[in-house]
Amino acid sequence: MNVVASNKVQSMTASIFQEVADRKLEAIKRGMNVIDLSVGSPDFPPPSYVVDTLVKYAMDPTKYGYTLRGTAEFHEAVCYFYKQRYGVDLEPEEEVLQLMGSQDGLSHLATAFINPGDYVLVPDPGYPIYEENVILAGGNLYSMPLVEENQFLPKLDEIPEDILAKTKMMILSYPGNPVTALADRAFFEKVVAFAKKHTILVVHDFAYSELIFDGNPQISFMSIPGAKEVGIEFNSLSKTFNMAGCRIGYVVGNAQALGVLSSLKGHVDYGVFFPIQKAATVALTSDFSALQTQVKEYEVRRDALISGLAKSGWQVVKSPATMFVWAKIPSGWTSRQFAFELIDKAGVAVVPGDAFGKLGEGYVRIALVQPKERLEEACSRIHEFLFQYSE
Ligand SMILES: Cc1ncc(COP(=O)(O)O)c(C=O)c1O
Known part of the structure; x- marks a missing residue:
């Protein structure tokens, strides 16, 4: 066959x-x-105390069941991390959702939010799953060129009105992969206003939030006034704490959007292994x-x-x-x-x-x-x- x-x-x-x-x-x-x-x-x-925690809990045979969701302790740890590192206040239950790596959330985005005929704005060049999740869900793509002459920022004013009328979501990532550029606050403020005007859900991928060099500022999209009304932000323990194989990440921000993703996740997975959640909690609350x-x-x-x-x-x-x-x-x-x-x-x-x-x-x-x-x-x-x- x-x-x-x-x-x-x-x-x-x-x-x-x-x-x-x-x-x-x-x-x-x-x-x-x-x-x-x-x-x-x-x-x-990963830091040795992260490995020690993982080993300690992995030795406990009672910790091998489905976890179904992030522990309250993990949610609190994400809030602590976001406050300490980016000055952002988050509500632990409604504004944090645990993921099996940020890839888990990114791959389900369009399935959660997009109907046939809807458009998603994606960066070109961009991390492949941004486009692929839209293709899998049967949505339409509109590529936003990222070119050196414009500091690798999309020109929002050049997106045609007829596309914007059908656009439900836009995906951004600063610093990103493969384009390693940073965005400043002024750009993010423009994005918030643009998203409000056109009713677009902003998805910001912040997987490299802790690999920012030369003393450049680490700007979470969530630290921009109004961002929580229009957007969500993905983050991960993969690069920050070298836990890529552990498959643990999270998304923060707009509670309604996280609720939609969470209900989809309820059908597709049964949660992250408890020892990994414990290790991640320790990592997020360490002294950095x-x-x-x-x-x-x-x-x-x-x-x-x-x-x-x-x-x-x-x-x-x-x-x-x-x-x-x-x-x-x-x-x-x-x-x-x-x-x-x-x-x-x-x-x-x-x-x-x-x-x-x-x-x-x-x-x-x-x-x-x-x-x-x-x-x-x-x-x-x-x-x-x-x-x-x-x-
Ligand atoms: C920009 C970006 N976002 C998300 C991911 C997915 O990371 P993870 O699923 O390990 O959190 C990667 C992985 O390389 C990435 O480069």
Whole structure:
């Protein structure tokens, strides 16, 4: 029997990531020592007290049942974290919803809020699930170009009125993936006014809220007056506390919107493993000194990569945030040619920019998920590669 994916699944963009993974494997099979800078999974460990908590509760056989929802303690911990880190007050029961990673919530967004014919505004380039969740739900997409000339912010005034009349939701992420740009308060204020005027639910993905460099301000969308009336914000323990494999995150903000997501979740999952919830609670209420150290370490890696690439004449913009460098590639290549050849010939794995949308063409995403020395080794391999294969 030939089992064929639905049209919806076939139109999703995951195939590029698969191709990167396949080429990586092939290179390894050929005996290459591949430096993998393709996947945004942190290589740093979680704080030791987080691991200790997880182990302690995992040893208790009474903690293996369904949890169904976030514990009250976890909800309180999110409120504490948001107050401490971003100066935002949240109501623990109504304005916090626990997720199995923010991906869990992002993938169900359009199913929860969108009917056929409704439009969703998404960034291009953007994190793939923003588009894919809309495709899966049968909604319509309108891409908001993020270009360097406009500091990677969408031009809201250029979205046509007839699209706005049918738009129910917009997705933003600052700092984002792959575009690592930050938004300022003035932009977010404009978004709140725009959303009110056109009755649009704003979804802000703040997964990289704690990887912001060079003393730039960490601005939660929820700290903008009126934001809770129009929006929700996703956050995660994956990057902040290096708990990506634990699958725990949350969404905060508009109580009505969270209620809708929560009722959908009631049908699709039965909650996060209790020991993981406990570990996450400890992480969110810690003294946060580990966060500062971590930011410094990512800054060191970023600087090593940027200056290493500059030695080959490849000038790349310094990321103000996140664990990525969004690098415009040298001329003469497409993103895919460049990324795939780089894996095949140099054993350095990065993601071609068009995996994130049409406007990602001409870029690659490089993840800072290896120690400085390994990034320096990647730079020397890239140096050789450019010398041998560039026009
Ligand atoms: C921008 C962005 N949002 C959300 C996620 C999902 O993270 P998680 O489901 O681990 O919370 C990622 C993961 O890489 C991401 O890059």
